[in-house]
Amino acid sequence: xxxxxxxxxxxxxxxxxxxxxxxxxxxxxxxxxxxxxxxxxxxxxxxxxxxxxxxxxxxxxxxxxxxxxxxxxxxxxxxxxxxxxxxxxxxxxxxxxxxxxxxxxxxxxxxxxxxxxxxxxxxxxxxxxxxxxxxxxxxxxxxxxxxxxxxxxxxxxxxxxxxxxxxxxxxxxxxxxxxxxxxxxxxxxxxxxxxxxxxxxxxxxxxxxxxxxxxxxxxxxxxxxxxxxxxxxxxxxxxxxxxxxxxxxxxxxxxxxxxxxxxxxxxxxxxxxxxxxxxxxxx
Amino acid sequence: xxxxxxxxxxxxxxxxxxxxxxxxxxxxxxxxxxxxxxxxxxxxxxxxxxxxxxxxxxxxxxxxxxxxxxxxxxxxxxxxxxxxxxxxxxxxxxxxxxxxxxxxxxxxxxxxxxxxxxxxxxxxxxxxxxxxxxxxxxxxxxxxxxxxxxxxxxxxxxxxxxxxxxxxxxxxxxxxxxxxxxxxxxxxxxxxxxxxxxxxxxxxxxxxxxxxxxxxxxxxxxxxxxxxxxxxxxxxxxxxxxxxxxxxxxxxxxxxxxxxxxxxxxxxxxxxxxxxxxxxxxx
Numbered sequence: 276x277x278x279x280x281x282x283x284x285x286x287x288x289x290x291x292x293x294x295x296x297x298x299x300x301x302x303x304x305x306x307x308x309x310x311x312x313x314x315x316x317x318x319x320x321x322x323x324x325x326x327x328x329x330x331x332x333x334x335x336x337x338x339x340x341x342x343x344x345x346x347x348x349x350x351x352x353x354x355x356x357x358x359x360x361x362x363x364x365x366x367x368x369x370x371x372x373x374x375x376x377x378x379x380x381x382x383x384x385x386x387x388x389x390x391x392x393x394x395x396x397x398x399x400x401x402x403x404x405x406x407x408x409x410x411x412x413x414x415x416x417x418x419x420x421x422x423x424x425x426x427x428x429x430x431x432x433x434x435x436x437x438x439x440x441x442x443x444x445x446x447x448x449x450x451x452x453x454x455x456x457x458x459x460x461x462x463x464x465x466x467x468x469x470x471x472x473x474x475x476x477x478x479x480x481x482x483x484x485x486x487x488x489x490x491x492x493x494x495x496x497x498x499x500x501x502x503x504x505x506x507x508x509x510x511x512x513x514x515x516x517x518x519x520x521x522x523x524x525x526x527x528x529x530x531x532x533x534x535x536x537x538x539x540x541x542x543x544x545x546x547x548x549x550x551x552x553x554x555x556x557x558x
Numbered sequence: 559x560x561x562x563x564x565x566x567x568x569x570x571x572x573x574x575x576x577x578x579x580x581x582x583x584x585x586x587x588x589x590x591x592x593x594x595x596x597x598x599x600x601x602x603x604x605x606x607x608x609x610x611x612x613x614x615x616x617x618x619x620x621x622x623x624x625x626x627x628x629x630x631x632x633x634x635x636x637x638x639x640x641x642x643x644x645x646x647x648x649x650x651x652x653x654x655x656x657x658x659x660x661x662x663x664x665x666x667x668x669x670x671x672x673x674x675x676x677x678x679x680x681x682x683x684x685x686x687x688x689x690x691x692x693x694x695x696x697x698x699x700x701x702x703x704x705x706x707x708x709x710x711x712x713x714x715x716x717x718x719x720x721x722x723x724x725x726x727x728x729x730x731x732x733x734x735x736x737x738x739x740x741x742x743x744x745x746x747x748x749x750x751x752x753x754x755x756x757x758x759x760x761x762x763x764x765x766x767x768x769x770x771x772x773x774x775x776x777x778x779x780x781x782x783x784x785x786x787x788x789x790x791x792x793x794x795x796x797x798x799x800x801x802x803x804x805x806x807x808x809x810x811x812x813x814x815x816x817x818x819x820x821x822x823x824x825x826x827x828x829x830x831x832x833x834x835x836x837x838x839x840x841x
Contacts, residue, residue, distance in 0.1 A: 280579060293576035294584060296563060296671050301577060302650065303709040304587035335710070365658060367585065374675075375648060377709065377716035377741055388579050392657075416711050417697035425708040426586040426660065427618070428699050433660035458660055 279356040281389040295372040304425035306369030307331035313362045323483045331422045340387040353389045362393040397522045405528030405540040406442035413446035413454045429457040452503035455479040464514035469498040484518040514541025524548035562639040564672040578655040587708035589652030590614035596645045606766045614705045623670040636672045645676040680805045688811030688823040689725035696729035696737045712740040735786035737761045743768040747797035752781040767801040797824025807831035
């Protein structure tokens with residue numbers, strides 16, 4: 276089955292799927308995106324993702340390219356045409372194509388691109404073995420709450436992680452507090468058993484998995500503190516973990532080369548990883 | 559004459575000029591660009607622009623898509639095919655197309671896009687009347703020395719300026735000092751006649767016009783201070799102006815609605831605007 280992409284109203288063979296060179300997504304990073312997990316051919320937490328998409332578009336004042344119902348149809352159609360049972364759907368909306376000029380064009384029509392591909396479910400080894408994380412300065416712009424495609428700093432950070440044999444890089448702000456990973460949210464469990472993650476302010480993305488996990492934590496009656504934490508706290512934490520829409524909850528066992536806790540995946544992270552699935556909404 | 563664009567090895571009708579939806583320029587802002595003025599069919603300060611392009615590529619570790627000679631040929635060919643006598647040439651290099659994944663792909667080939675269009679020479683009214691500038695917080699990433707296409711903050715800033723009837727927005731850092739405009743460098747002339755502009759650190763782009771103007775200032779024996787300045791200094795400055803590759807030197811006569819100096823273009827800005835052309839290298 277050859278891959279199909281949706282681009283601005285058409286379903287095209289993936290190889291031919293293109294946008295104009297003056298698309299503002301290409302020239303200005305003037306666009307936003309979402310990545311949604313697909314399980315059993317169905318979208319995971321679609322409603323929350325589409326709500327966040329609307330918010331991102333609103334903050335950039337990009338009109339929605341399609342109504343909710345039509346967008347839902349396109350997402351499902353792209354999944355269907357690509358025969359995706361387990362995988363992801365990627366959608367990107369830009370301000371559209373227009374002669375290059377920084378200010379908003381008067382007459383551009385937003386571009387919607389949707390792709391989908393199969394992937395293995397979250398790698399069980401990541402859960403069993405845990406991952407290594409490094410830290411880097413957070414050099415990104417100050418509106419990381421908007422899920423924009425201006426991801427060059429995230430790209431450089433992820434690459435640094437890869438080159439140091441780590442899975443992710445945690446970004447640290449100017450006062451020494453962790454903001455988030457380059458494509459994941461960051462969490463620790465303190466020595467007295469409190470789960471800690473940074474509030475969703477302008478400095479981080481309000482991760483969907485992060486939001487769902489807050490419900491799980493509340494239901495399980497775990498001690499929880501929504502506040503920034505420093506790397507010193509992280510180094511001495513009992514556990515650490517990351518969350519993302521594609522890998523859900525993944526334990527961190529090394530931070531900047533030092534073992535976290537006893538160097539094995541933590542009990543709370545492991546339990547949250549196990550329980551997460553029951554709480555995601557699959558539509 | 560229909561417009562022609564160069565895209566990854568081909569000269570294409572502008573309308574059909576496209577990049578793949580998985581080009582990393584579109585999905586990650588993983589690319590850099592240059593805008594070069596064209597005067598009499600020839601490039602202005604080409605050598606400096608291409609040197610800066612190389613530096614930007616080097617900082618992002620994107621291989622050069624073409625050697626210097628070949629790139630020069632493409633630039634001139636695009637200018638020629640579009641019949642541009644006075645205008646600009648735009649070139650963009652991205653890390654290329656690859657399945658979406660933050661870290662650098664192993665096998666992507668950089669994408670080179672070149673366009674050119676006619677435009678009027680720098681608007682004389684801008685020089686005669688001067689422009690209005692507003693100020694906004696600088697929310698961009700911390701590597702603005704790299705001329706990346708991650709321009710969404712610049713887009714939002716320029717749009718704010720437009721909506722307030724201004725030509726440009728000066729961005730102010732967290733300690734109250736001006737970094738630069740959204741697509742121009744920022745300058746003031748103090749009450750004692752010193753021309754002041756911020757050093758080209760990680761916080762601003764090393765503008766080509768800025769660099770050339772430093773030579774002009776030195777040759778004319780003007781008093782010069784390369785240091786950050788605050789908005790308080792700017793409000794009480796004798797003159798203010800901006801520089802860019804397309805508008806050269808342009809006087810600022812209003813800052814946040816207040817007149818600069820006596821509210822008319824300053825003597826030094828006007829003289830620098832007049833003299834700038836003699837110093838640009840046209841190749």
